[in-house]
Amino acid sequence: MPAVLLVALVAAVATLPLWPFANNYIVALAVRTLLFIALGQAWNVIAGIGGMLSLGHGLFFGLGAYATGLLFNSFGLTPWLGLFPAMAIAAAAGLLVGLVTGHLRGIYFALATVVMSLAFEKLARYFVDLTGGDTGLSVTFRGDAPWAMQWRGPTAFLFLSLAVVVIYYLATRAILRSRFGLELQAVRDDEGAAAASGVNTFRTKLLGLMLSAAMTALVGTLYMQFYLNIDPSTAFGLFQAIQIQLPALIGGLGTAGGPVIGGALMILVSEAANIASGKLNLQGVDVLIYGLVLLLVVMRAPLGIIGEWHRWTSRRAGGAR
Amino acid sequence: MELVQALLSGVLVGGVYGLFAMGFSLAFGVMRIVNFAHGELVMIGMYVGFFAFSLAGIDPLLAVPVALVLVGALGAGLYRLIYRRFVGRATLQQLLVAIALALVLQTLAQILVGPDAHAVQSGWGSRFLLIGPIFLPYAELAAFAVALVCVVGIELLLGRWRWGQMIRAVADDPEIAELVGMNAQRVNIVAFALSAGLAGLAGAVLVMMYYPVSPVVGATLMPIALIATVLGGLGSIGGAFIGGILCGIVEQVTSLFWNAALQDVPLYVLLLVIMAFLPQGLFGRQSAH
Numbered sequence: 001m002p003a004v005l006l007v008a009l010v011a012a013v014a015t016l017p018l019w020p021f022a023n024n025y026i027v028a029l030a031v032r033t034l035l036f037i038a039l040g041q042a043w044n045v046i047a048g049i050g051g052m053l054s055l056g057h058g059l060f061f062g063l064g065a066y067a068t069g070l071l072f073n074s075f076g077l078t079p080w081l082g083l084f085p086a087m088a089i090a091a092a093a094g095l096l097v098g099l100v101t102g103h104l105r106g107i108y109f110a111l112a113t114v115v116m117s118l119a120f121e122k123l124a125r126y127f128v129d130l131t132g133g134d135t136g137l138s139v140t141f142r143g144d145a146p147w148a149m150q151w152r153g154p155t156a157f158l159f160l161s162l163a164v165v166v167i168y169y170l171a172t173r174a175i176l177r178s179r180f181g182l183e184l185q186a187v188r189d190d191e192g193a194a195a196a197s198g199v200n201t202f203r204t205k206l207l208g209l210m211l212s213a214a215m216t217a218l219v220g221t222l223y224m225q226f227y228l229n230i231d232p233s234t235a236f237g238l239f240q241a242i243q244i245q246l247p248a249l250i251g252g253l254g255t256a257g258g259p260v261i262g263g264a265l266m267i268l269v270s271e272a273a274n275i276a277s278g279k280l281n282l283q284g285v286d287v288l289i290y291g292l293v294l295l296l297v298v299m300r301a302p303l304g305i306i307g308e309w310h311r312w313t314s315r316r317a318g319g320a321r
Numbered sequence: 322m323e324l325v326q327a328l329l330s331g332v333l334v335g336g337v338y339g340l341f342a343m344g345f346s347l348a349f350g351v352m353r354i355v356n357f358a359h360g361e362l363v364m365i366g367m368y369v370g371f372f373a374f375s376l377a378g379i380d381p382l383l384a385v386p387v388a389l390v391l392v393g394a395l396g397a398g399l400y401r402l403i404y405r406r407f408v409g410r411a412t413l414q415q416l417l418v419a420i421a422l423a424l425v426l427q428t429l430a431q432i433l434v435g436p437d438a439h440a441v442q443s444g445w446g447s448r449f450l451l452i453g454p455i456f457l458p459y460a461e462l463a464a465f466a467v468a469l470v471c472v473v474g475i476e477l478l479l480g481r482w483r484w485g486q487m488i489r490a491v492a493d494d495p496e497i498a499e500l501v502g503m504n505a506q507r508v509n510i511v512a513f514a515l516s517a518g519l520a521g522l523a524g525a526v527l528v529m530m531y532y533p534v535s536p537v538v539g540a541t542l543m544p545i546a547l548i549a550t551v552l553g554g555l556g557s558i559g560g561a562f563i564g565g566i567l568c569g570i571v572e573q574v575t576s577l578f579w580n581a582a583l584q585d586v587p588l589y590v591l592l593l594v595i596m597a598f599l600p601q602g603l604f605g606r607q608s609a610h
Contacts, residue, residue, distance in 0.1 A: 053413040100597050107355060107416055111547065112596050118544060119589035126582050209531045238540055242420055249417070283429045291424035299406065 013162055017155050028154040033267040034161035035223055040247025040259030041168035042215035047245070048254035049181060050208040051188025053106065056097065056113025057244045059120055060090040060213040062235025064220025066124070066131060069230065073144045074147070079149040083221040087214040094213030098206040112269050114241055121236035135233025139224060149225045157226050164222065165260070168215065172256040185254075238285070242294070250297050252306030261305055269293055322454050327573040333461040334469035335569020337526050339562035341542065342549035343475060344519030346561035349550060350514045351492040351512045356418035359546050360539030361426040366392050367534035368434065374441045374528070375422045376399075381441060381529035382463060388525035389518045396517020397510050408509055409495060423539065429494050430536035438535035441528055460530040467526050471519070472562050479558065491497020544585065548592045
């Protein structure tokens with residue numbers, strides 16, 4: 001994306017609260033979109049660039065959210081500091097997941113990771129004293145308390161989540177060009193060839209998974225502070241596992257802009273579906289639309305928006321592909 | 322005695338798990354399709370059994386063949402519409418499509434029949450067989466009997482029946498099978514319909530043994546099918562049945578010694594251990610590596 005366009009986009013989102021039609025609902029929707037995008041960006045690092053299609057990122061997201069909330073509730077640790085142990089715990093979990101499942105290929109890795117996430121869902125439901133069980137864990141609300149990363153309105157979260165999305169975008173671009181990113185892509189494209197050219201493939205995969213897990217956990221921290229509650233199925237459930245993949249899959253796997261485009265588009269679609277289901281007085285139409293969109297994209301446009309765009313333009317230019 | 326009771330209950334419940342796990346294993350073994358929507362097919366079979374009883378008063382046992390045929394036909398339709406494109410490659414795209422389909426079926430069920438869980442109170446009532454201190458409900462015994470009949474039936478089908486032999490031939494090497502004059506796509510439709518039919522059949526059997534049906538029940542059952550299949554060995558259909566029985570035993574023993582709410586957790590751990598250390602499963606020929 002050209003730098004001018006990028007700056008204009010960031011400025012437009014950052015000034016959203018000043019726009020004439022803006023209200024708390026719109027700003028909160030923007031925060032939801034940005035958090036969704038950030039999750040997609042974090043997943044994209046290992047799944048898009050590294051080709052390890054994890055279905056278990058709900059695990060890292062949930063660990064981040066629960067860790068931040070527990071550290072705040074039990075020890076009064078401010079989330080500004082709590083986000084570091086949260087990210088470290090998730091990275092450690094990423095290391096463990098990688099050690100157990102890193103040798104599995106493609107779909108088997110996906111299945112093993114989703115099973116881990118589902119196991120955590122059951123455990124979170126069971127250990128009620130620690131996690132609050134089915135109703136979930138709530139952080140104590142302190143009103144406008146910047147030290148506790150809490151505000152009454154959504155505006156501060158808009159800036160925070162926008163900052164995270166911009167950092168993740170720039171980080172993804174930097175990773176794609178770095179030696180580490182090239183090694184990850186080599187592992188994705190042909191693991192045998194990568195190993196033969198001297199890439200330590202297992203170490204590369206583990207590092208990628210840990211980085212992606214830590215990035216995911218940070219979004220968990222923000223989610224916890226914004227919604228003030230996390231429950232087992234939101235954190236570790238199957239729907240979350242799928243939802244995390246949508247931005248990158250729909251926008252374009254392994255690209256820096258993909259999760260941004262895909263995430264924004266998906267929230268638009270789901271908002272439209274929500275409004276429609278409100279009008280029709282039906283529950284769950286939005287989930288239905290999610291499922292149908294996913295079905296259509298995977299079957300008709302497997303490369304995502306950016307990938308299909310490149311294919312279309314290169315075909316028009318007579319490029320040989 | 323409690324342990325014996327848990328083991329026997331586990332075997333009886335596990336027989337039904339084995340039934341739908343065989344369907345899952347069939348789709349994987351023949352077509353390399355990891356059908357994440359398999360649990361939703363079981364759910365549909367359960368609703369067939371449930372509505373047969375609540376609307377028409379038909380005993381769920383008699384609804385079993387109906388569920389087999391209906392869900393089998395649905396499976397054939399889904400294969401034509403969706404799965405056909407993904408045969409032979411267990412890819413993430415295929416997994417995602419199946420997950421999306423599971424989500425769609427689950428939500429449709431929620432919209433059509435509501436989110437509440439139901440269980441039937443059929444003529445099987447609370448009658449049970451008492452052997453000393455061991456307590457075996459007739460409904461579970463009948464369910465296990467149905468499961469056994471089906472396992473023998475499937476093994477005979479795949480061993481003797483012409484279509485069964487064609488299914489195995491296509492599973493071994495679709496190109497050679499086409500070279501010697503088989504229509505691999507038609508064989509695959511039959512195999513997938515059989516896989517879905519087994520799910521539907523198992524659903525009706527579950528209703529007979531008072532397993533409560535709700536739109537989200539498939540999400541609980543799908544991991545069991547997956548674990549039973551990996552446990553039994555990818556590509557071994559009889560192995561999946563044994564895997565299902567093991568799953569039932571692990572669940573019941575966990576309930577006894579730990580907690581019923583956590584009965585699935587050791588199963589998940591078991592799956593990870595098998596994938597990490599015994600990738601070919603107990604009876605399998607193919608590995609996950």
